[in-house]
Amino acid sequence: xxxxxxxxxxxxxxxxxxxxxxxxxxxxxxxxxxxxxxxxxxxxxxxxxxxxxxxxxxxxxxxxxxxxxxxxxxxxxxxxxxxxxxxxxxxxxxxxxxxxxxxxxxxxxxxxxxxxxxxxxxxxxxxxxxxxxxxxxxxxxxxxxxxxxxxxxxxxxxxxxxxxxxxxxxxxxxxxxxxxxxxxxxxxxxxxxx
Amino acid sequence: xxxxxxxxxxxxxxxxxxxxxxxxxxxxxxxxxxxxxxxxxxxxxxxxxxxxxxxxxxxxxxxxxxxxxxxxxxxxxxxxxxxxxxxxxxxxxxxxxxxxxxxxxxxxxxxxxxxxxxxxxxxxxxxxxxxxxxxxxxxxxxxxxxxxxxxxxxxxxxxxxxxxxxxxxxxxxxxxxxxxxxxxxxxxxxxxxx
Amino acid sequence: xxxxxxxxxxxxxxxxxxxxxxxxxxxxxxxxxxxxxxxxxxxxxxxxxxxxxxxxxxxxxxxxxxxxxxxxxxxxxxxxxxxxxxxxxxxxxxxxxxxxxxxxxxxxxxxxxxxxxxxxxxxxxxxxxxxxxxxxxxxxxxxxxxxxxxxxxxxxxxxxxxxxxxxxxxxxxxxxxxxxxxxxxxxxxxxxxx
Amino acid sequence: xxxxxxxxxxxxxxxxxxxxxxxxxxxxxxxxxxxxxxxxxxxxxxxxxxxxxxxxxxxxxxxxxxxxxxxxxxxxxxxxxxxxxxxxxxxxxxxxxxxxxxxxxxxxxxxxxxxxxxxxxxxxxxxxxxxxxxxxxxxxxxxxxxxxxxxxxxxxxxxxxxxxxxxxxxxxxxxxxxxxxxxxxxxxxxxxxx
Numbered sequence: 119x120x121x122x123x124x125x126x127x128x129x130x131x132x133x134x135x136x137x138x139x140x141x142x143x144x145x146x147x148x149x150x151x152x153x154x155x156x157x158x159x160x161x162x163x164x165x166x167x168x169x170x171x172x173x174x175x176x177x178x179x180x181x182x183x184x185x186x187x188x189x190x191x192x193x194x195x196x197x198x199x200x201x202x203x204x205x206x207x208x209x210x211x212x213x214x215x216x217x218x219x220x221x222x223x224x225x226x227x228x229x230x231x232x233x234x235x236x237x238x239x240x241x242x243x244x245x246x247x248x249x250x251x252x253x254x255x256x257x258x259x260x261x262x263x264x265x266x267x268x269x270x271x272x273x274x275x276x277x278x279x280x281x282x283x284x285x286x287x288x289x290x291x292x293x294x295x296x297x298x299x300x301x302x303x304x305x306x307x308x309x310x311x312x
Numbered sequence: 313x314x315x316x317x318x319x320x321x322x323x324x325x326x327x328x329x330x331x332x333x334x335x336x337x338x339x340x341x342x343x344x345x346x347x348x349x350x351x352x353x354x355x356x357x358x359x360x361x362x363x364x365x366x367x368x369x370x371x372x373x374x375x376x377x378x379x380x381x382x383x384x385x386x387x388x389x390x391x392x393x394x395x396x397x398x399x400x401x402x403x404x405x406x407x408x409x410x411x412x413x414x415x416x417x418x419x420x421x422x423x424x425x426x427x428x429x430x431x432x433x434x435x436x437x438x439x440x441x442x443x444x445x446x447x448x449x450x451x452x453x454x455x456x457x458x459x460x461x462x463x464x465x466x467x468x469x470x471x472x473x474x475x476x477x478x479x480x481x482x483x484x485x486x487x488x489x490x491x492x493x494x495x496x497x498x499x500x501x502x503x504x505x506x
Numbered sequence: 507x508x509x510x511x512x513x514x515x516x517x518x519x520x521x522x523x524x525x526x527x528x529x530x531x532x533x534x535x536x537x538x539x540x541x542x543x544x545x546x547x548x549x550x551x552x553x554x555x556x557x558x559x560x561x562x563x564x565x566x567x568x569x570x571x572x573x574x575x576x577x578x579x580x581x582x583x584x585x586x587x588x589x590x591x592x593x594x595x596x597x598x599x600x601x602x603x604x605x606x607x608x609x610x611x612x613x614x615x616x617x618x619x620x621x622x623x624x625x626x627x628x629x630x631x632x633x634x635x636x637x638x639x640x641x642x643x644x645x646x647x648x649x650x651x652x653x654x655x656x657x658x659x660x661x662x663x664x665x666x667x668x669x670x671x672x673x674x675x676x677x678x679x680x681x682x683x684x685x686x687x688x689x690x691x692x693x694x695x696x697x698x699x700x
Numbered sequence: 701x702x703x704x705x706x707x708x709x710x711x712x713x714x715x716x717x718x719x720x721x722x723x724x725x726x727x728x729x730x731x732x733x734x735x736x737x738x739x740x741x742x743x744x745x746x747x748x749x750x751x752x753x754x755x756x757x758x759x760x761x762x763x764x765x766x767x768x769x770x771x772x773x774x775x776x777x778x779x780x781x782x783x784x785x786x787x788x789x790x791x792x793x794x795x796x797x798x799x800x801x802x803x804x805x806x807x808x809x810x811x812x813x814x815x816x817x818x819x820x821x822x823x824x825x826x827x828x829x830x831x832x833x834x835x836x837x838x839x840x841x842x843x844x845x846x847x848x849x850x851x852x853x854x855x856x857x858x859x860x861x862x863x864x865x866x867x868x869x870x871x872x873x874x875x876x877x878x879x880x881x882x883x884x885x886x887x888x889x890x891x892x893x894x
Contacts, residue, residue: 123319134332136786138335
């Protein structure tokens with residue numbers, strides 16, 4: 119089975135997810151600065167979710183790049199990841215509308231956690247098919263980011279009921295960790311292509 | 313006529329269908345656990361429909377993979393399938409908002425039935441163009457899943473007026489039947505590629 | 507300039523148009539057959555518009571297939587066509603919600619007319635770039651469908667204020683004319699490919 | 701890293717942005733000409749934004765066409781551009797609903813400004829990776845349009861509080877400047893391809 123359509127379909131779904139999130143920012147009825155104020159927390163949660171979906175797309179892009187063929191388990195692990203990503207617009211809208219209240223924050227963390235777990239499952243499915251000596255297996259290495267992130271999300275869920283602000287800071291922190299350029303796959307590639 | 317654009321267009325439409333279904337899960341106004349409760353049946357119907365659309369995409373992916381060229385009838389049979397799939401967000405939202413009442417359940421079953429029929433029509437159109445000795449004709453074989461599913465959907469429609477829960481269980485059951493890995497096309501392919 | 511991205515972008519836009527039209531069919535609040543009744547005219551207008559967008563996609567697919575390169579005018583003529591197609595969800599929703607009243611019907615006809623005109627402009631732009639001896643110029647031939655359709659749409663606009671039902675019948679009729687398999691491009695192709 | 705998926709993903713996001721803007725044009729409840737009147741300013745702002753997104757897509761298309769490989773900074777500069785473009789539906793809806801009031805006009809200008817800046821950042825990131833002797837560096841040249849536009853947007857923001865109509869005229873003017881065929885890349889290409 120070829121990977122092209124899997125990439126194209128994932129690109130389509132991720133492109134729609136990242137774009138429909140903005141629909142949660144309802145056009146305000148007033149036309150002054152005050153009318154923009156209730157939109158601000160929704161805007162901030164949109165920015166954070168945009169960055170997260172961007173990180174997922176970028177990592178997915180890299181991972182599929184070193185994947186040669188796909189099989190049934192990879193296809194379904196990929197759909198499983200897309201399912202959790204598809205809940206981002208809902209949780210982003212909920213957290214934004216309630217100015218980062220406890221329950222929406224915990225739900226946001228739970229969806230982040232499930233997305234991270236399903237990404238890991240997809241990565242395992244690909245490595246199992248490609249072999250442990252594959253490019254991806256080497257590129258992933260000890261994968262400290264992939265292990266740290268779900269632990270931090272899991273910690274942020276109960277934290278949301280103590281201090282939603284602290285829990286949301288954890289989400290921002292994890293996003294920043296991933297934004298630091300990750301050259302693992304780019305570093306391994308030239309060695310093999312030359 | 314090349315099949316690439318047919319695949320790309322179908323991927324686009326299916327990607328949008330699978331993603332806009334989540335828009336039926338309206339962001340709740342409250343911010344506690346109680347606010348999530350009315351979302352739960354909508355969430356469950358979303359999960360079921362996501363799995364169904366995923367199954368259709370996966371089967372469509374396999375079927376087009378062994379299709380070499382497309383003609384007018386294939387193109388329109390494909391649009392016909394996409395039409396019925398495009399009604400999933402509507403029926404999913406309706407069934408979810410009414411906690412699986414009779415009429416929405418029957419409507420859901422009817423759209424599932426029409427999607428199954430239109431998939432079968434598309435399959436026939438491709439086999440007619442490829443020939444009965446084609447890869448697809450061999451891969452499809454006796455196609456017990458493709459014959460059993462519409463029968464079960466058709467049975468679930470009147471059943472919805474007796475017990476909507478039983479009818480919905482039938483829909484879950486059929487989805488599970490399809491999730492069991494179907495290696496028909498994957499099994500036939502290597503024989504011909506080697 | 508390559509045509510691939512033009513095709514991919516057009517596929518994306520058309521796929522979204524054809525799919526978001528279904529969002530105009532709001533999930534009814536009741537759960538019986540009566541709740542479905544107000545949805546019926548919206549459903550019918552959705553079916554008609556789905557067929558129209560399908561026809562445009564299919565013709566666009568054929569036309570771009572015999573196009574080798576694209577230039578600035580083609581690119582903008584294509585965006586112009588997509589603009590008018592993007593108004594289909596609006597006019598479809600309006601005509602559906604008002605059970606085919608005069609003004610919505612006339613507006614629907616006007617958008618159909620402008621889409622037909624912009625399609626013709628795109629066709630001219632491609633032929634101008636490909637040359638009058640090109641495949642497309644030959645395939646288009648006298649193009650009676652392309653000339654008859656805008657005339658019928660234009661006639662249907664004033665007709666909508668006399669009898670909206672008659673005007674809508676014209677729209678159905680034109681759709682049927684296009685659904686009759688059009689083998690012009692398919693007929694010319696093999697001659698040149700063999 | 702290959703550029704194909706970057707193009708495909710960008711096409712997807714831009715296609716969705718350009719299409720969901722039309723959802724801000726809510727179907728009116730009346731069915732006469734008066735019902736269309738409040739839709740008119742929303743329609744006009746939709747036309748302007750459609751042209752702007754079309755210009756961005758066209759320029760993006762040209763720029764990526766002369767880009768050979770993408771790296772991390774290019775990927776993120778591209779996501780940054782898509783982020784600002786994704787705010788177009790929101791600002792378009794806001795400006796349209798308030799008949800071009802001051803604050804929505806200024807916000808519209810601000811998003812246009814940020815989009816222009818992020819496009820420039822993406823252009824720099826590509827040139828940095830391709831080298832200053834690259835096709836793109838030559839094609840861009842002194843880039844007067846790319847320098848004039850943000851200056852005009854920045855001037856239009858305070859102007860919006862004096863005369864929103866004048867500020868909106870600036871936006872229309874800049875769109876017209878870009879619509880004038882820009883043959884820079886097309887002019888440089890043949891020289892290098894022959």
